[in-house]
Amino acid sequence: MATADFLVIGAGISGAAAAHALAAHGSVLLLEAESLPGHHATGRSAALYTPNFGTPLVCRINAAGRAFFETPPEDFAAAPLLGRRGGLTLAKPGEEARLAEALAAATPRDPIERIEAVEAARLAPVIRAELIGAAAYEPGVADMDVATIHQGFLQGLRRRGGRLICKAPVTALARDAGIWTVTAGAETHQAPIVVNAAGAWGDVIGRMAGAAPQSLQPKRRTAIVVAPPAGLVVATMPLVEFVGHSPYLKPDGGRLMASLADETPVPPQDAQPDDLDVAVLVDWLERHTHLAIRTAPRAWAGLRSFVPDLNPVAGFDPERAGFFWLIGQGGFGIMMAPTLARITAELVTTGALADDLVALGIRAADLAPRGARPAGAD
Numbered sequence: 438m439a440t441a442d443f444l445v446i447g448a449g450i451s452g453a454a455a456a457h458a459l460a461a462h463g464s465v466l467l468l469e470a471e472s473l474p475g476h477h478a479t480g481r482s483a484a485l486y487t488p489n490f491g492t493p494l495v496c497r498i499n500a501a502g503r504a505f506f507e508t509p510p511e512d513f514a515a516a517p518l519l520g521r522r523g524g525l526t527l528a529k530p531g532e533e534a535r536l537a538e539a540l541a542a543a544t545p546r547d548p549i550e551r552i553e554a555v556e557a558a559r560l561a562p563v564i565r566a567e568l569i570g571a572a573a574y575e576p577g578v579a580d581m582d583v584a585t586i587h588q589g590f591l592q593g594l595r596r597r598g599g600r601l602i603c604k605a606p607v608t609a610l611a612r613d614a615g616i617w618t619v620t621a622g623a624e625t626h627q628a629p630i631v632v633n634a635a636g637a638w639g640d641v642i643g644r645m646a647g648a649a650p651q652s653l654q655p656k657r658r659t660a661i662v663v664a665p666p667a668g669l670v671v672a673t674m675p676l677v678e679f680v681g682h683s684p685y686l687k688p689d690g691g692r693l694m695a696s697l698a699d700e701t702p703v704p705p706q707d708a709q710p711d712d713l714d715v716a717v718l719v720d721w722l723e724r725h726t727h728l729a730i731r732t733a734p735r736a737w738a739g740l741r742s743f744v745p746d747l748n749p750v751a752g753f754d755p756e757r758a759g760f761f762w763l764i765g766q767g768g769f770g771i772m773m774a775p776t777l778a779r780i781t782a783e784l785v786t787t788g789a790l791a792d793d794l795v796a797l798g799i800r801a802a803d804l805a806p807r808g809a810r811p812a813g814a815d
Contacts, residue, residue, distance in 0.1 A: 438624075438625050438626065438627060439466060439600075439624065439625075439626045439627070440464075440626070440627045440628065441463070441464040441465055441466040441600075441626070441627075441628045442459075442462070442463030442464045442465070442628060442629065442630070443456070443459045443460075443462075443463055443464070443465045443466070443628055443630050443631075443632060443785070444465075444466045444468065444617065444619055444626055444627075444628035444630070444631050444632070445459070445465060445466070445467045445468065445631075445632040445634055446468050446607055446619070446621075446631065446632065446633055446634060446635050446642055447468070447469065447470075447633070447634035447635040447636055447638075448467050448468070448469035448474030448475070448591070448601060448603070449474065449475055449477065449587075449634070449636050449770070450475065450583070450586065450587045450590065450770055450771050450774045451634045451636070451763055451766055451770050451773075451774055451777060451778075452467060452469075452632070452634030452635075452763070453467065453474060453475075453587060453590040453591050453594065453774075454590045454774040454775060454777065454778035455632055455634055455763055455777070455778045455781040455782070456590070456594050456599055456601075456632075457590040457591075457593045457594045457597070457599070457778060458778040458779055458781060458782035459632070459781065459782050459785065460593075460594050460597035460598060460599040461597060461782070462782060462785075462786050464598065464599070465594065465597075465598075465599035465600070466599070466600050466602065466626055466628065467594060467599060467600065467601045467602065468602050468605045468607060468619070468621045468626070469601065469602065469603045469604075469605060470604075470605065470606035470607070470638075471603065471604070472603055472604050473603060474587070474591065474601065474603065475584075475587050476707075477636055477637065477707065477708070477739065477740055482581075482583050482739065482768075482770075482771055483660070483687070483694070483696065483768075484580060484581045484582075484583045484771070485522070485578060485579070485580065485581060485676060485687065486499075486506065486519055486577075486578065486579040486580070486581050486772055487524065487578050487676075487772070488500065488503065488544075488546070488547045488577050488578075488772075489542040489543060489544065489547050489549065489575065489577070490542070490769075491747075491767070491769050492746075492747050492748055493798075494748045494749075494798075494799070494803055494804075495747075495748065495749070495767075495769050495773065496544075497797050497798050497799050498749070498769075498772075498773045498776045498777065498780075498799060499769065499772045499773060499776070500544075500546065500797060501776045501793075501794060501797050501799065502772065502773065502774070502775040502776035505775040505776075506518045506519050506581070506586075506775070507519065509589065510593075512593070512596070513589040513593060514582075514585045514586070514588075514589045516582065516585060517582070518581065518582050518585060518586055518589075519579040519580065519581060519582075520579060520580040520581075520582070521579060521580075522578050522579050522580045522675055522676060522687070522688075523560075523574060523575065523576050523578050523675035523676070524574070524575040524577075524578030524675055524676040524678075525557055525560055525561055525572060525573070525574055525575075525675045525676065525677045525678070526539040526549075526572065526573045526574075526575070526678055526679070526680060527557060527561075527564065527568070527569050527570075527571070527572050527677065527678070527679045527680070528569075528570050528571040528572070528679065528680045529568050529569075529570050529679065530567075530568070530569075530570035531570065532570060532571075532680065533570045533571035535680040535681065536551070536571045536572070536573055536680055538680055538681075539573045539575075539680060540573055543575075546577075547575065547577040548575075548576070548577075549573050549574070549575045550573065550574050550575075550576075551571070551572070551573050552572050552573065552574045553572070554566075554569040554570060554571060554572055556572070556574075557569050557572030557574075560574070560674065560675055561674055561675065561677045562669060562674075562727075563665060563666065563669060563671065563674065563677075563686075563693070563726045563727055563728065564677060564725065564726055564727075565725060565726060565727065568725060574675070578675065578676055581771055581772070583771055586771065586774070590774070590778075602621070602622075602624070604622055605621035605622040605624065606621060606622060607619055607620065607621045607635075607642060607645065608620050608621065608645075609645060610631065610642070610645045610646040610647075612646075612757070612758065612759065612760075615629055615758070615759070616628070616629055617629065617630070617631045617646075617759055617760070619631065629759050630759045630760075630761060630785060631646070631759060631760050631761065632761045632763055632781060632785075633646070633760065633761065633762050633763060633764060634763040634764070635764070636705075636740070636742060636764070637653070637655035637705040637706070637740045637742045638705045639651065639653050639742065639750075639762070639764030639765070640652075640653045640764075641705060643754075643760075643762070646754075646757055646760050647756075647757055648754045648756065648757045648760055648762075648806075649754075649756070649806075651744050651750055651762065651764060651765065651806060651807055652744055652745055652807070653742055653743070653744055653764055653765055654702055654742065654743055654744075655702070655703055655704065655705050655706070655708075655740045655741070655742045656699075656700040656701060656702055656703065656740065656741050656742070656743065657699070657700075657701040657702075657703045657708045657711070657738050657739075657740060658696060658697070658698070658699055658700065658701075658738060658739055658740075658741055658768075659696065659697055659699055659710045659711055659714040659715060659718065659736065659737075659738045660694055660695065660696040660710075660736070660737055660738070660739075661694070661695055661696075661710075661715060661718055661719070661734040661735060661736045661737075662689055662692050662693065662694050662695075662734060662735045662736075663692060663693050663695065663722070663728060663730055663734045663735075664692055664693075665691075665692065665693055665728070666727050666728065666729075669727075671688045671691070671692075671693055672688055672691065673688075674687075674688050675687075678698075679725075682698060683698060684696060684697045684698055684718060684721050684722075684725075685698055686722070686726070693728070695718060695722055696718070697714055697717060697718045697721070699714055700741065701714075703740070705740070706740070708738040708739055708740050709738055710736035710737055710738040711738070714738075715734070715736050719734065741767050741768040742764065742765060742766070742767065743765055743767045744764070744765040744807065745807075747767060748765065748803065748804065749763075749764070749765045749766050749767075749769075749773060749777060749804060750762045750763070750764050750765045750804060750805075750806055750807070751763050751777055751780050751781055751784065751804040751805075752784060752801060752804055752805040752806050753784070753785075753806075754806055755805075755806065761781065761784070761785060762806045763777065763781055776794075776799075779791075779794075780794065780799070780801075780804065784801060789801065
């Protein structure tokens with residue numbers, strides 16, 4: 438039976454970052470159900486840093502983590518974590534007034550500038566120019582090297598003496614005399630504190646622990662990757678989206694990745710692309726861009742998991758001692774990972790957030806788990 442000071446369930450980027458942060462304070466076991474960490478949401482991200490996107494709390498958490506991505510610890514990564522991309526928001530003719538929605542999200546640190554339609558067409562030549570009535574440009578949008586960030590946390594965990602165990606799906610949790618016993622795969626582990634970073638399976642793990650579920654809802658998002666029109670170089674093209682909830686596209690290794698920006702509620706699962714979603718996305722692309730898609734595109738799907746207020750949950754369960762929730766990152770888990778990891782370590786070890794986080798408007802109460810212990814739980 439392996440023992441540790443902290444046991445983290447889920448080795449996606451959120452769990453990996455939290456395990457890395459906690460390893461500075463004690464021994465850590467990081468359990469992953471799959472054969473490799475990052476199989477689900479982390480490995481299927483759009484890989485974009487979008488500082489002005491999300492709830493106000495999400496934006497504040499991302500602002501607190503920006504320095505980490507721009508200047509990571511010396512031993513964290515050999516290459517930059519962010520790459521210049523930029524974001525372009527378009528309004529169709531007759532819908533120019535709706536561009537105010539995008540411009541209103543600007544901050545002094547991350548401005549959003551109105552630009553001429555002709556300039557937008559130059560930046561994104563794949564878009565049909567006649568569909569651009571007005572445009573805004575956000576220079577702070579960046580590409581994220583998700584694999585390097587994820588591996589940086591995992592390698593840092595190992596350097597601090599932490600242990601990652603894969604192929605270890607959790608099947609039971611029980612607490613006795615201040616110690617959690619966790620059955621995972623063929624092994625049993627013990628720790629006084631368990632961190633539930635199980636992504637879409639967060640409520641499943643919570644129920645095993647006898648904790649009240651957090652109304653976590655996984656939502657499927659479908660994406661495809663297609664070749665650009667012959668002769669068109671897309672490497673420097675920004676992220677492109679139209680105002681409102683609509684599909685978006687961005688360069689991806691010399692090709693173009695596009696998504697419906699769909700949020701289809703599904704149970705926790707190994708998400709697969711829906712054929713109808715792919716067909717709708719192909720139709721949208723052919724009507725809005727110069728793409729002519731004649732063969733089946735490479736398609737994939739991922740999960741983005743939300744609680745009702747769309748903010749992450751990070752805090753100890755009010756009824757199950759030693760059980761810490763770290764779930765509900767939605768589509769912002771990679772951007773929030775360094776700050777949520779720090780928040781986790783601070784709340785676990787001191788019970789309070791540091792002054793600089795509080796000064797940014799990040800409060801433990803806004804992150805705390807919702808709900809109460811289910812009736813009849815031990």
